[in-house]
Amino acid sequence: MERLSKRINMLLVHLKKNNREFQDEWLGRSRGGLTSKIHCLSDQSGNPVDLVVTGGQVHDSQLAEDLLDNKKANFVIADRAYDSQAILKCIENMGAIAVIPPRSNRKETRDFDKNYYKNRNVVERFFARLKQFRGIATRYCKRGKYFLEAIKFAASIILIT
Numbered sequence: 001m002e003r004l005s006k007r008i009n010m011l012l013v014h015l016k017k018n019n020r021e022f023q024d025e026w027l028g029r030s031r032g033g034l035t036s037k038i039h040c041l042s043d044q045s046g047n048p049v050d051l052v053v054t055g056g057q058v059h060d061s062q063l064a065e066d067l068l069d070n071k072k073a074n075f076v077i078a079d080r081a082y083d084s085q086a087i088l089k090c091i092e093n094m095g096a097i098a099v100i101p102p103r104s105n106r107k108e109t110r111d112f113d114k115n116y117y118k119n120r121n122v123v124e125r126f127f128a129r130l131k132q133f134r135g136i137a138t139r140y141c142k143r144g145k146y147f148l149e150a151i152k153f154a155a156s157i158i159l160i161t
Helices: 002-017 060-068 085-094 114-130 144-160
Strands: 028-030 033-042 048-055 075-077 097-099
Touching: 028 048, 033 060, 033 114, 033 144, 048 060, 048 144, 060 085, 075 114, 085 097, 097 114, 114 144
Parallel strands: 075 097
Antiparallel strands: 028 033, 033 048
16 A cells, blocks of 8 residues: 555656646746636637637647638738748638738748738737636636636626627
8 A cells, every 4th residue: 555655656746747737727837937828719809719728838829720720711810920831821721811910030021911900909809808807817717627617708708798
Protein backbone atom coordinates (compact mmCIF):
# COMPACT_ATOMS: atom_id res chain seq x y z
CA MET A 1 0.00 0.00 0.00
CA GLU A 2 2.79 2.40 0.89
CA ARG A 3 4.57 1.65 -2.36
CA LEU A 4 1.47 2.56 -4.39
CA SER A 5 1.07 5.96 -2.72
CA LYS A 6 4.70 6.81 -3.49
CA ARG A 7 4.10 5.93 -7.14
CA ILE A 8 1.05 8.21 -7.33
CA ASN A 9 2.94 11.09 -5.71
CA MET A 10 5.77 10.68 -8.18
CA LEU A 11 3.29 10.76 -11.06
CA LEU A 12 1.76 13.97 -9.74
CA VAL A 13 5.16 15.59 -9.43
CA HIS A 14 6.01 14.51 -12.99
CA LEU A 15 2.76 15.96 -14.33
CA LYS A 16 3.34 19.25 -12.56
CA LYS A 17 6.83 19.49 -14.00
CA ASN A 18 5.44 19.24 -17.52
CA ASN A 19 2.72 21.85 -16.83
CA ARG A 20 0.01 19.37 -17.75
CA GLU A 21 -1.94 20.36 -14.70
CA PHE A 22 -3.09 23.49 -16.54
CA GLN A 23 -3.65 21.91 -19.95
CA ASP A 24 -7.27 20.87 -19.35
CA GLU A 25 -8.04 24.10 -17.53
CA TRP A 26 -7.03 26.37 -20.41
CA LEU A 27 -4.48 28.21 -18.37
CA GLY A 28 -1.24 29.24 -19.99
CA ARG A 29 1.83 31.10 -18.93
CA SER A 30 2.36 34.49 -20.47
CA ARG A 31 3.87 37.78 -19.30
CA GLY A 32 1.01 38.40 -16.91
CA GLY A 33 1.20 34.99 -15.26
CA LEU A 34 -1.46 32.33 -15.70
CA THR A 35 -3.98 33.58 -18.25
CA SER A 36 -6.70 32.36 -20.60
CA LYS A 37 -7.61 33.57 -24.05
CA ILE A 38 -11.11 33.67 -25.52
CA HIS A 39 -11.39 33.13 -29.28
CA CYS A 40 -14.70 34.21 -30.80
CA LEU A 41 -16.29 33.99 -34.23
CA SER A 42 -19.17 36.42 -34.61
CA ASP A 43 -21.68 37.39 -37.26
CA GLN A 44 -22.09 40.86 -38.76
CA SER A 45 -24.24 41.97 -35.82
CA GLY A 46 -21.61 41.05 -33.25
CA ASN A 47 -23.48 37.97 -32.01
CA PRO A 48 -21.11 35.13 -31.13
CA VAL A 49 -21.31 32.11 -33.43
CA ASP A 50 -18.53 30.03 -31.88
CA LEU A 51 -16.47 30.44 -28.70
CA VAL A 52 -13.25 28.64 -27.76
CA VAL A 53 -11.04 29.13 -24.69
CA THR A 54 -7.32 28.36 -24.72
CA GLY A 55 -4.31 29.05 -22.58
CA GLY A 56 -2.87 32.55 -22.71
CA GLN A 57 0.26 31.53 -24.63
CA VAL A 58 -1.69 30.22 -27.66
CA HIS A 59 -1.46 32.54 -30.67
CA ASP A 60 -4.70 33.84 -32.16
CA SER A 61 -4.15 32.31 -35.57
CA GLN A 62 -3.75 28.73 -34.32
CA LEU A 63 -7.49 28.22 -33.88
CA ALA A 64 -8.70 30.26 -36.86
CA GLU A 65 -9.05 27.31 -39.23
CA ASP A 66 -10.98 25.30 -36.63
CA LEU A 67 -13.34 28.21 -35.99
CA LEU A 68 -13.93 28.78 -39.71
CA ASP A 69 -14.48 25.10 -40.48
CA ASN A 70 -17.98 24.35 -41.92
CA LYS A 71 -19.04 28.01 -41.78
CA LYS A 72 -20.49 30.11 -44.59
CA ALA A 73 -19.79 33.80 -45.05
CA ASN A 74 -19.36 36.40 -47.75
CA PHE A 75 -16.58 38.24 -45.93
CA VAL A 76 -14.19 37.28 -43.12
CA ILE A 77 -12.90 40.31 -41.24
CA ALA A 78 -9.92 39.86 -38.94
CA ASP A 79 -6.88 41.75 -37.70
CA ARG A 80 -3.26 41.37 -38.77
CA ALA A 81 -2.61 38.41 -36.49
CA TYR A 82 -4.66 36.25 -38.86
CA ASP A 83 -2.64 37.14 -41.96
CA SER A 84 -1.17 33.77 -42.94
CA GLN A 85 -1.31 31.76 -46.13
CA ALA A 86 -3.10 28.84 -44.44
CA ILE A 87 -5.89 31.04 -43.09
CA LEU A 88 -6.24 32.92 -46.36
CA LYS A 89 -6.50 29.59 -48.21
CA CYS A 90 -9.16 28.41 -45.75
CA ILE A 91 -11.17 31.58 -46.31
CA GLU A 92 -10.81 31.20 -50.07
CA ASN A 93 -12.07 27.59 -49.85
CA MET A 94 -15.12 28.87 -47.98
CA GLY A 95 -15.91 31.08 -50.95
CA ALA A 96 -15.49 34.22 -48.85
CA ILE A 97 -13.41 37.33 -49.29
CA ALA A 98 -10.68 37.91 -46.72
CA VAL A 99 -10.67 41.41 -45.24
CA ILE A 100 -7.40 41.11 -43.36
CA PRO A 101 -4.73 43.81 -43.53
CA PRO A 102 -1.33 42.46 -44.53
CA ARG A 103 1.44 42.33 -41.96
CA SER A 104 4.23 44.82 -42.32
CA ASN A 105 6.81 42.09 -42.93
CA ARG A 106 4.85 40.40 -45.74
CA LYS A 107 6.87 40.22 -48.94
CA GLU A 108 3.87 40.27 -51.26
CA THR A 109 1.51 43.00 -50.18
CA ARG A 110 -2.12 42.43 -50.99
CA ASP A 111 -5.09 44.74 -51.02
CA PHE A 112 -7.99 44.66 -48.60
CA ASP A 113 -11.20 46.67 -48.41
CA LYS A 114 -10.70 49.35 -45.75
CA ASN A 115 -14.41 50.17 -45.61
CA TYR A 116 -15.32 46.60 -44.66
CA TYR A 117 -12.41 46.49 -42.22
CA LYS A 118 -14.02 49.32 -40.25
CA ASN A 119 -16.71 46.82 -39.22
CA ARG A 120 -14.18 44.79 -37.24
CA ASN A 121 -15.04 46.84 -34.17
CA VAL A 122 -18.26 44.82 -33.85
CA VAL A 123 -16.43 41.87 -32.32
CA GLU A 124 -14.34 44.23 -30.19
CA ARG A 125 -17.57 45.70 -28.79
CA PHE A 126 -18.74 42.16 -27.99
CA PHE A 127 -15.57 41.58 -25.96
CA ALA A 128 -16.05 44.93 -24.21
CA ARG A 129 -19.58 43.87 -23.19
CA LEU A 130 -18.29 40.46 -22.15
CA LYS A 131 -15.67 42.05 -19.89
CA GLN A 132 -18.41 43.93 -18.04
CA PHE A 133 -19.18 40.62 -16.35
CA ARG A 134 -16.77 40.63 -13.45
CA GLY A 135 -16.58 36.84 -13.24
CA ILE A 136 -15.45 36.67 -16.86
CA ALA A 137 -12.99 39.56 -16.70
CA THR A 138 -11.20 38.14 -13.66
CA ARG A 139 -11.92 34.45 -14.32
CA TYR A 140 -13.65 33.50 -11.09
CA CYS A 141 -14.16 29.91 -12.29
CA LYS A 142 -11.22 27.71 -11.47
CA ARG A 143 -12.18 24.88 -13.82
CA GLY A 144 -11.84 25.46 -17.55
CA LYS A 145 -15.13 23.91 -18.59
CA TYR A 146 -17.03 26.01 -16.05
CA PHE A 147 -15.29 29.13 -17.31
CA LEU A 148 -16.37 28.34 -20.88
CA GLU A 149 -19.95 27.79 -19.71
CA ALA A 150 -19.87 31.10 -17.84
CA ILE A 151 -18.71 32.81 -21.04
CA LYS A 152 -21.54 31.18 -22.99
CA PHE A 153 -24.03 32.23 -20.33
CA ALA A 154 -22.78 35.84 -20.40
CA ALA A 155 -22.89 35.79 -24.22
CA SER A 156 -26.51 34.64 -24.12
CA ILE A 157 -27.37 37.49 -21.75
CA ILE A 158 -25.66 39.89 -24.18
CA LEU A 159 -27.77 38.47 -27.02
CA ILE A 160 -30.99 38.97 -25.06
CA THR A 161 -30.27 42.59 -24.15
